[in-house]
Amino acid sequence: MKIVYLIAALLFYAKMLFITGNAVEPLEEVAVVENLLEQTGAPNVVSGIIFRNRLYDTMLEVVVFTIAIMGVRFLMAEEKPAAMVYQVSDAPSVVLARLGAMIALLIGIELAIRGHLSPGGGFAAGVAGGTAIGLVAIISSPEWLHQLYEKWQAAKVEKLSVLIFLVLAALSLLGINFPLDDAGWIPLLNMVVALKVAIGSWGAILVFIRYRGLL
Numbered sequence: 391m392k393i394v395y396l397i398a399a400l401l402f403y404a405k406m407l408f409i410t411g412n413a414v415e416p417l418e419e420v421a422v423v424e425n426l427l428e429q430t431g432a433p434n435v436v437s438g439i440i441f442r443n444r445l446y447d448t449m450l451e452v453v454v455f456t457i458a459i460m461g462v463r464f465l466m467a468e469e470k471p472a473a474m475v476y477q478v479s480d481a482p483s484v485v486l487a488r489l490g491a492m493i494a495l496l497i498g499i500e501l502a503i504r505g506h507l508s509p510g511g512g513f514a515a516g517v518a519g520g521t522a523i524g525l526v527a528i529i530s531s532p533e534w535l536h537q538l539y540e541k542w543q544a545a546k547v548e549k550l551s552v553l554i555f556l557v558l559a560a561l562s563l564l565g566i567n568f569p570l571d572d573a574g575w576i577p578l579l580n581m582v583v584a585l586k587v588a589i590g591s592w593g594a595i596l597v598f599i600r601y602r603g604l605l
Contacts, residue, residue, distance in 0.1 A: 455513070487529045513583055
């Protein structure tokens with residue numbers, strides 16, 4: 391049977407390689423593609439398609455990430471807190487971690503602002519922001535991070551960002567356009583999602599540090 395499949399594959403490859411068929415006629419859908427580029431203002435067709443469907447993609451990403459955070463808290467519910475939390479304290483590692491955190495933060499801001507015109511978006515921006523927080527976490531005191539989390543009421547901000555996202559998504563789905571930007575609500579949605587993912591990553595990092603430590 392494997393020999394039969396191999397012969398069939400070789401014959402198909404030979405047909406595609408040596409036997410030429412009729413020339414492909416230009417597709418009538420070219421006008422549709424041009425219309426898509428004109429409507430979205432994206433630099434290419436792929437970005438335009440992603441641009442028109444980014445809202446649905448981002449909504450599912452928010453759902454998946456929220457389930458992941460709930461899973462982390464459920465997994466650690468019966469764990470005992472770590473007796474000792476070790477952190478990186480040597481000077482070269484501290485400098486590199488701070489530099490990496492700054493670069494990750496800048497990349498996150500770039501992805502949130504211009505993610506609808508290039509590969510990126512709110513979820514990727516939030517992951518970059520969470521990476522920055524993770525790099526700060528390995529060189530900082532867990533108590534200090536937890537105090538900042540409580541001081542800025544990050545948990546409430548995360549929940550509020552979800553509500554804002556749902557409101558903006560509803561306005562977008564109802565066809566109400568954002569009057570200040572041709573991209574509509576998508577840049578604002580990206581920023582809100584980036585905030586939600588970054589803060590959610592912060593909360594997950596604190597849970598892991600508390601029960602598993604850093605190293």
